[in-house]
Amino acid sequence: MRIKRTFTCGELRSKDVGKKVSLSGWVHSKRLHGGLIFVDLRDRYGITQLVFKPEVGEEVFERAKRFHHEDVISVSGTVRLRPKGYKNPKLATGDVEVHISDLEVLNESVPLPFMIEEETTAFEDLRLKYRYLDLRRPPLQRAIILMHHIRQAVRSYLSSNGFLEIETPALMKSTPEGARDFLVPSRKHKGKFYALPQSPQTYKQVLMIAGFDRYFQIAHCFRDEDLRADRQPEFSQIDIEASFVDEEDIYSLIEGMFEYVFKETLGVELKRPFPRMAYKDALSRFGTDKPDTRFGMEIVDITAVVRNSGFGVFRGAVESGGVVRGINLPGCGSFSRRQTDNLIDEARSLGAKGLVLLRSASGGFSSSVAKFLTEEEIRGIRDTLSSSDGDLVAIVADKEDVACRVLGELRLRMAKRLGLVPQNSFNFLWIVDCPMFEYSEEEGKIVASHHPFTSPKPEHMEFLESDPLHVLSRSYDLVLNGAELGSGSIRIHRPEVQRRVFRVLGLSDEEMDEKFGFLLRAFQFGAPPHGGIALGLERIAAIMAGRSSIRDVIAFPKTTSAYALMEDAPSTVNDEQLNELGIRLVEEEE
RNA sequence: GGGACCGUAGUUCAGUUUUGGUUAGAACGCCGGCCUGUCAAGCCGGAGGUCGCGAGUUCGAGCCUCGUCGGUCCCGCCA
Numbered sequence: 001m002r003i004k005r006t007f008t009c010g011e012l013r014s015k016d017v018g019k020k021v022s023l024s025g026w027v028h029s030k031r032l033h034g035g036l037i038f039v040d041l042r043d044r045y046g047i048t049q050l051v052f053k054p055e056v057g058e059e060v061f062e063r064a065k066r067f068h069h070e071d072v073i074s075v076s077g078t079v080r081l082r083p084k085g086y087k088n089p090k091l092a093t094g095d096v097e098v099h100i101s102d103l104e105v106l107n108e109s110v111p112l113p114f115m116i117e118e119e120t121t122a123f124e125d126l127r128l129k130y131r132y133l134d135l136r137r138p139p140l141q142r143a144i145i146l147m148h149h150i151r152q153a154v155r156s157y158l159s160s161n162g163f164l165e166i167e168t169p170a171l172m173k174s175t176p177e178g179a180r181d182f183l184v185p186s187r188k189h190k191g192k193f194y195a196l197p198q199s200p201q202t203y204k205q206v207l208m209i210a211g212f213d214r215y216f217q218i219a220h221c222f223r224d225e226d227l228r229a230d231r232q233p234e235f236s237q238i239d240i241e242a243s244f245v246d247e248e249d250i251y252s253l254i255e256g257m258f259e260y261v262f263k264e265t266l267g268v269e270l271k272r273p274f275p276r277m278a279y280k281d282a283l284s285r286f287g288t289d290k291p292d293t294r295f296g297m298e299i300v301d302i303t304a305v306v307r308n309s310g311f312g313v314f315r316g317a318v319e320s321g322g323v324v325r326g327i328n329l330p331g332c333g334s335f336s337r338r339q340t341d342n343l344i345d346e347a348r349s350l351g352a353k354g355l356v357l358l359r360s361a362s363g364g365f366s367s368s369v370a371k372f373l374t375e376e377e378i379r380g381i382r383d384t385l386s387s388s389d390g391d392l393v394a395i396v397a398d399k400e401d402v403a404c405r406v407l408g409e410l411r412l413r414m415a416k417r418l419g420l421v422p423q424n425s426f427n428f429l430w431i432v433d434c435p436m437f438e439y440s441e442e443e444g445k446i447v448a449s450h451h452p453f454t455s456p457k458p459e460h461m462e463f464l465e466s467d468p469l470h471v472l473s474r475s476y477d478l479v480l481n482g483a484e485l486g487s488g489s490i491r492i493h494r495p496e497v498q499r500r501v502f503r504v505l506g507l508s509d510e511e512m513d514e515k516f517g518f519l520l521r522a523f524q525f526g527a528p529p530h531g532g533i534a535l536g537l538e539r540i541a542a543i544m545a546g547r548s549s550i551r552d553v554i555a556f557p558k559t560t561s562a563y564a565l566m567e568d569a570p571s572t573v574n575d576e577q578l579n580e581l582g583i584r585l586v587e588e589e590e
Numbered sequence: 591g592g593g594a595c596c597g598u599a600g601u602u603c604a605g606u607u608u609u610g611g612u613u614a615g616a617a618c619g620c621c622g623g624c625c626u627g628u629c630a631a632g633c634c635g636g637a638g639g640u641c642g643c644g645a646g647u648u649c650g651a652g653c654c655u656c657g658u659c660g661g662u663c664c665c666g667c668c669a
Contacts, residue, residue: 029629036626049629069619088629111620114601121602158669178669198669225668451669560662
């Protein structure tokens with residue numbers, strides 16, 4: 001490289017006029033006017049306009065004529081003020097241009113599979129195959145840079161609060177509980193396997209026992225489960241644990257961290273304290289354990305209003321122990337028959353038996369169902385739901401969990417369609433008072449709602465064995481704009497309590513010793529009370545960047561089938577590698 | 591494991607229903623020419639297609655049927 005850059009492509013301003021400068025970057029675009037060539041030179045800092053004139057010499061001028069998109073070049077030249085009327089206000093460097101005197105072509109580009117533009121229309125599989133090109137686009141550059149700033153801010157905040165960053169193993173013991181493990185075969189111990197961490201949960205608890213009373217790590221985690229827009233097989237957790245703390249300590253620590261991170265990276269001031277909501281209230285008011293509180297349209301109970309209704313659908317649901325709940329869809333009273341039919345179909349596909357729609361009009365309801373309702377019921381429903389003329393009331397009469405889930409999902413979809421979801425709004429919410437256990441239909445047994453190291457609420461401890469499903473835990477979830485950022489808890493730190501919880505989960509003494517013996521043993525040697533949280537870094541970043549998928553904040557994400565399109569992973573390995581590990585492949589059966 | 595949508599020049603799409611029918615179009619990109627103030631440069635010309643793949647129906651399939659592969663969203667799953 002003969003010409004070394006003295007400035008970046010986002011740097012030059014009118015104060016630099018007259019300077020002799022060198023720039024390096026990618027040929028973003030070229031505008032050839034015969035005897036005059038403009039080139040937009042781009043790097044991650046911005047774009048600067050280069051001007052090639054014939055005076056530069058035939059060799060350089062002719063070479064510049066042949067530039068392709070995305071050639072990499074270095075140039076030297078003089079910064080000049082652009083003539084009056086030819087400044088470009090869209091560019092930070094738009095007041096100036098560099099008149100080129102020397103050129104070095106560092107790499108030529110073949111024709112591109114898609115253009116490097118602010119927004120691309122290219123399909124995601126193509127973008128993933130040529131990820132290095134997609135990553136040149138400004139939105140992804142901004143997202144990757146934002147990730148860096150978030151990581152830096154998290155480290156800076158936690159470090160200045162006395163937290164130590166400590167790494168834990170990537171090769172660990174497999175535990176069948178929770179998500180499916182990624183397994184790593186052992187060469188030294190043929191037939192045995194490590195697992196990649198789903199989270200460093202037990203290690204961080206052991207670190208507490210070791211006396212590192214404030215720990216954090218931006219931990220890479222792996223879960224072999226199916227993917228979603230917000231779920232990748234590998235992701236990062238901001239993993240935090242502290243000793244001698246209670247829930248309030250964690251809340252204020254984490255709120256402080258987000259306050260700092262948002263201020264540092266986005267310049268956004270967050271409102272504190274974050275609101276808190278009981279788990280059961282979240283379910284009944286929003287139909288989900290991760291409510292999006294950026295808009296209203298809350299689920300309202302009208303069971304009492306229609307308990308003795310002449311309308312069979314309502315009365316029947318109540319008589320069979322169900323509920324009648326509704327949401328008010330503002331301005332949807334003008335929906336066509338087709339639109340209302342679609343809504344009803346949607347409700348059915350979500351699991352409801354049906355959906356009752358009532359148009360609010362002239363102080364009452366304009367609906368075929370209205371004739372089954374008394375004046376009092378109509379007024380009651382309108383008042384309870386705060387429904388005004390022109391609105392549409394959607395009601396589900398069903399078992400409580402079905403009614404809430406269906407209405408919660410309709411609420412989200414309709415808010416999106418009606419454009420009622422405010423952008424650039426960050427609504428944090430703590431979900432508290434979560435149940436300790438839940439019954440898994442599939443496994444036919446009680447499982448931990450959070451994880452088995454979570455402490456039950458002390459006042460519920462006595463019902464642990466007799467009524468486990470009503471025991472609340474000392475866990476908490478953090479929700480942002482309807483997305484679960486993460487969860488944590490105050491942990492169990494006494495071996496006998498941990499054994500009781502394991503026993504409720506159906507583990508025998510032998511099983512708990514085999515799987516978690518190291519933790520139970522550690523608890524016997526002076527374990528401090530402790531608790532913490534783990535937060536999904538990519539989900540945080542995606543919301544901050546305004547992206548709908550965490551793939552956009554990960555440099556090299558996998559597809560929905562967990563495949564890496566750029567380098568083709570996973571791939572087969574040769575027999576030698578398998579032999580060394582003592583592994584033989586089984587033929588795929590039809 | 592299940593549901594929905596998508597797959598046609600390098601890219602994004604139209605063409606698929608009503609009607610299966612000669613030579614599959616457009617824009618951007620690419621290549622060539624003209625052009626000294628553009629910044630979505632402009633003008634003229636050109637090249638570029640196993641219609642994802644495989645069967646089937648048919649005289650004839652981009653279009654109909656079945657299967658399959660890939661991508662995206664969702665349910666299940668994610669202590």
